[in-house]
Amino acid sequence: MPIRRLATIAVALLAGASAAQEGSADSTATRPDSTAILLEPMPAGVDEIAGDPSGSVDTLDTSPQEPIRLSIPQAPPAEGGLERPVRYTARDSLIVLLAPRDSAATDEGDVVRLFGDVQTEYEGSTIRAGRVEYRASDEVLIATPADSAGTESPTFDGEEGTFTGDTFTYNLRSQRGRVTGARTEIQDGYLLGGILKQRDERVVFAQDAAYTTCELNHPHYALEAGRIKVVDGERVFTGPVRLRLLGIALPVVLPFGYFPAAEGRRSGPLAVTYGQESGYGLFLGNVGWYFALSDYLDAQIAGKVGTEGSFQLSGVANYNRRYAYSGQVSLDYGRLRSGESTDPTFSLSTPVGLRWNHNQTFPAGQRLTASVNLQSASQRLVSTDVSEQIRSSTSSSVSYTQQWPTAGRSLTVSLQAFQDFANDRTTATLPNLSFSQRRVFPFRRGRDERWYEKISVEYSANAENRFSYAPRDSSVGVSALDALFSETSFRSGVCDPDDVACDETRFDYTVTQRVPVTATFSVPRFNLAFGPNLTYTETWTGEQEERTFNADSARVESRTVPGFTAVRQLQLSASASTEFYGTFPVRVGSLDGIRHTVSPRVSLNFEPDYADFGFVREVQADTVGTIQRYPIVPRIPTTTTRSLSFSVNNAFVARTVRTDSTGAEDRQTRQVLSFDIASSYNFANNRTPFAPVRTTLTTSLLGVSARGNASFSVYAPDTVAAQAPPLYLDVAGRPLRLQQISLSMNRSFRSSQQSAPSDERPVFGDPLVTGAIYDPSTFGIPRAPIGYLDYGAPWAFSLGVTLNKRVNPGGDDRTTATLDVSQFNTRLTPNWSVSGSTGIDLTNLEITQTRLSLRRDLHCWEMAINWQPIGITRAFSVSLYVKSGLLRDFLRLDVPNSTRRPSFAPSF
Numbered sequence: 001m002p003i004r005r006l007a008t009i010a011v012a013l014l015a016g017a018s019a020a021q022e023g024s025a026d027s028t029a030t031r032p033d034s035t036a037i038l039l040e041p042m043p044a045g046v047d048e049i050a051g052d053p054s055g056s057v058d059t060l061d062t063s064p065q066e067p068i069r070l071s072i073p074q075a076p077p078a079e080g081g082l083e084r085p086v087r088y089t090a091r092d093s094l095i096v097l098l099a100p101r102d103s104a105a106t107d108e109g110d111v112v113r114l115f116g117d118v119q120t121e122y123e124g125s126t127i128r129a130g131r132v133e134y135r136a137s138d139e140v141l142i143a144t145p146a147d148s149a150g151t152e153s154p155t156f157d158g159e160e161g162t163f164t165g166d167t168f169t170y171n172l173r174s175q176r177g178r179v180t181g182a183r184t185e186i187q188d189g190y191l192l193g194g195i196l197k198q199r200d201e202r203v204v205f206a207q208d209a210a211y212t213t214c215e216l217n218h219p220h221y222a223l224e225a226g227r228i229k230v231v232d233g234e235r236v237f238t239g240p241v242r243l244r245l246l247g248i249a250l251p252v253v254l255p256f257g258y259f260p261a262a263e264g265r266r267s268g269p270l271a272v273t274y275g276q277e278s279g280y281g282l283f284l285g286n287v288g289w290y291f292a293l294s295d296y297l298d299a300q301i302a303g304k305v306g307t308e309g310s311f312q313l314s315g316v317a318n319y320n321r322r323y324a325y326s327g328q329v330s331l332d333y334g335r336l337r338s339g340e341s342t343d344p345t346f347s348l349s350t351p352v353g354l355r356w357n358h359n360q361t362f363p364a365g366q367r368l369t370a371s372v373n374l375q376s377a378s379q380r381l382v383s384t385d386v387s388e389q390i391r392s393s394t395s396s397s398v399s400y401t402q403q404w405p406t407a408g409r410s411l412t413v414s415l416q417a418f419q420d421f422a423n424d425r426t427t428a429t430l431p432n433l434s435f436s437q438r439r440v441f442p443f444r445r446g447r448d449e450r451w452y453e454k455i456s457v458e459y460s461a462n463a464e465n466r467f468s469y470a471p472r473d474s475s476v477g478v479s480a481l482d483a484l485f486s487e488t489s490f491r492s493g494v495c496d497p498d499d500v501a502c503d504e505t506r507f508d509y510t511v512t513q514r515v516p517v518t519a520t521f522s523v524p525r526f527n528l529a530f531g532p533n534l535t536y537t538e539t540w541t542g543e544q545e546e547r548t549f550n551a552d553s554a555r556v557e558s559r560t561v562p563g564f565t566a567v568r569q570l571q572l573s574a575s576a577s578t579e580f581y582g583t584f585p586v587r588v589g590s591l592d593g594i595r596h597t598v599s600p601r602v603s604l605n606f607e608p609d610y611a612d613f614g615f616v617r618e619v620q621a622d623t624v625g626t627i628q629r630y631p632i633v634p635r636i637p638t639t640t641t642r643s644l645s646f647s648v649n650n651a652f653v654a655r656t657v658r659t660d661s662t663g664a665e666d667r668q669t670r671q672v673l674s675f676d677i678a679s680s681y682n683f684a685n686n687r688t689p690f691a692p693v694r695t696t697l698t699t700s701l702l703g704v705s706a707r708g709n710a711s712f713s714v715y716a717p718d719t720v721a722a723q724a725p726p727l728y729l730d731v732a733g734r735p736l737r738l739q740q741i742s743l744s745m746n747r748s749f750r751s752s753q754q755s756a757p758s759d760e761r762p763v764f765g766d767p768l769v770t771g772a773i774y775d776p777s778t779f780g781i782p783r784a785p786i787g788y789l790d791y792g793a794p795w796a797f798s799l800g801v802t803l804n805k806r807v808n809p810g811g812d813d814r815t816t817a818t819l820d821v822s823q824f825n826t827r828l829t830p831n832w833s834v835s836g837s838t839g840i841d842l843t844n845l846e847i848t849q850t851r852l853s854l855r856r857d858l859h860c861w862e863m864a865i866n867w868q869p870i871g872i873t874r875a876f877s878v879s880l881y882v883k884s885g886l887l888r889d890f891l892r893l894d895v896p897n898s899t900r901r902p903s904f905a906p907s908f
Helices: 002-023 377-382 480-485 487-495 728-732
Strands: 035-039 087-089 093-098 111-122 125-135 140-144 155-158 161-164 167-171 176-186 189-198 203-212 221-231 235-238 241-245 248-254 257-260 273-277 281-291 297-306 311-321 325-338 347-349 352-361 366-375 393-404 409-420 425-440 455-471 500-502 508-519 521-523 528-550 555-578 580-584 591-607 616-620 627-631 641-659 665-682 693-701 704-713 737-750 762-767 783-788 795-806 814-827 832-841 850-858 861-870 874-882 892-894 898-900
Touching (some): 528 627
Antiparallel strands (some): 035 093, 087 111, 093 111, 140 167, 155 161, 176 189, 189 203, 203 221, 221 235, 221 241, 235 257, 241 248, 297 311, 311 325, 325 347, 393 409, 425 455, 455 508, 555 591, 580 591, 641 665, 693 704, 737 795, 762 783, 814 832, 861 874, 874 892
8 A cells, every 4th residue: 555655754754863862872861851853954975963062052152162063873774674765855844853761652752744845755656745744652654734724735646546635644563554535546537535544455444435537626426435445456345335416415325336446357237228119118228247257258148128028138259369369259039029919010020140250360371250140130120220220131151261372372161141131032152162373474484584484374263052042931920040040941941842942953053263364565665565365264053044935925934954064265355555644734822733644455355156165045035036145054145255445544643842931842742533434345246336435533622522433325225126226426416325423522521720719808807906895797897817718619520412313215314312411510619519410312302311419518427419300210318427438337317218110021
């Protein structure tokens, strides 16, 4: 305890006084009963003082006398004494009162007193007080303020922390001490103790103590306990605990308390929440316990129960070992009732969810990752996240990767699952294998590269097995999660297809191998780069598609024929690219010019007609004899590819130059605009050889970030499918016809940061006239300005505009436009602030999801009013809580929250 360090300092203070008393042989014969000696500071090295050898001096005799030298021997080091010197200072004086030799044991004995701004330092600890006193008779050290007004209260500052008090008392003999009116800062708050007593090194008692996070001398609130016991500085036991608010004791009492005071994670109960919610009624939430199992593992179990019969249980476990593995696993289960059992709309669902996130690395280059999110459709209804509520599907994956860095190879094995809540269908990939070999140069022999030494080869392979099914009784409430894991659905789906609605081919495997062969050549003189590219792809499947025309229904019917199928593809291409620059000498202000970089790229692509190899077949499409081509496996082009692709990238970079007062120039470059255009022409397509022209524009200028995409067609609207459409230039006189356009712009605004107040009207204090009676209604009395009011209210918000338009040749265009005001916040007064987000659907003139939050700063408390008046969910809540993170969930008052949720399709 710090009290013991205070005692060790007193020992050093008495060393000189005790030695002087023991070193005088005849002091008992000449000393009065009580002697007061004022010791003035002396230069270093002086060990003699002037005096009378007989012990008596005539104070009336003014004749010069020969100084009498008294030698004060240095005190021998006591056993168990201090190892380092103690430094002490006092503004007023140091007084040593020596008791007579024949004084009784009950007398006060020798006393050492330091007065005025006393400061003592020892081993990094400092004690400051107005007065420090040590009584040698009972070996008691006392530190008190300088006067009864309480100024210069004792303060201790050391490794144990900083604390103040009215009186410090410590007994050197029993090694026990006490502090009256103690105040110390612990973690996020302050501990106030009426009386602190130290019984031994391990146990400290506190009487009439309190804990608060308010830093005022008279705090707004405190948790009071009549008795507190601290053991080893790690465990705290209390008697009855009561809440005092604004000096008023409230009827909020806990019979006893225990909590660990050690730093780090600690096990304990969770902060309970309450409110009102659709499906639950009045509810209690977050009822559970947190387990700090080890430095690498913790867990939490929580529950939620409502008056309408709904409940929810959730368990979460987190694990983390640095440089090895980390992850989280959670499991949710509940029962959600909607309406009364006699209502026609009554429903009963079982929300179930399983989440697992894992990331682990191994020394030999392996890595294991998992992102699993399996849940029933009704799990969305118990989520408070809007994005979770509107989600119609989930995906999960677990993958293991092995890398060989020196050889440039990698192998990945993964398991994947996809849940479609809208169709109540589950698709699993069990397993998915991927192998890749990075680029190698088989003909490279030395540093002097020849043209054939630039030829490189790569290899990649992917094998997957897909299994897709849906429970036959999904319409009566079987969840997709149950279909994936329950014994009657998953095992039966694999072994017995009568229980599930499967595809005709229940297991669909696909193996794909790709071998790209590339070479890159350059012509530095013309800044030109070109190279050929040959890619061979081979695909193996266990089925192929077969289509036939049904004359009765006049429709094309498709069926899957099982059997091993191998499809081979060959792609040839040659590309060339270059760059050239241009400069605009625009000099306005700090702008020193704009550089325009043009990067064109052209490529020729060839792919044969796979109908010659049997991979593309023909079928009659209608009753008039129209022939339609189709591939026997997906992702195979049905026509010959002989295309020319081109793209042009335009980048505009601005340079700014600023010169400071010393003449040094600061040059900076920044891209302000990027414009891309791309298209292609297929020589093998006799009907529509021109592909749509795609453009992309991005800019960041004057604080506005904008991005736009557009797609144009060179053909007029196709009214007769059997004929080639005419060019739009011939029909409308314009080269391009707009098909689709999207534009988004964002701009952030905030108030300027002012170094001085925005309004310099002074705030006056007390009258300057001494003895004047101040009356606020009386004018003319001079007063001293004590500060200035700042009427500037800081604010910030982000404004975004999004426009999407799709042109329909029939005239029914689809256009959506929204205006989003996100993350707006402003401080209305020094204590009131408002924040939120909203938006406007400019197409339908409707307000989109809106959230508002009004906050009031109550010094150590805070009040928050949250309101969602418009959107998918509507809610209103009022909360009053302590700002401190330790007591935020404990000292909290929430008005019941009323939430109305939308209805989803009953696909639970």
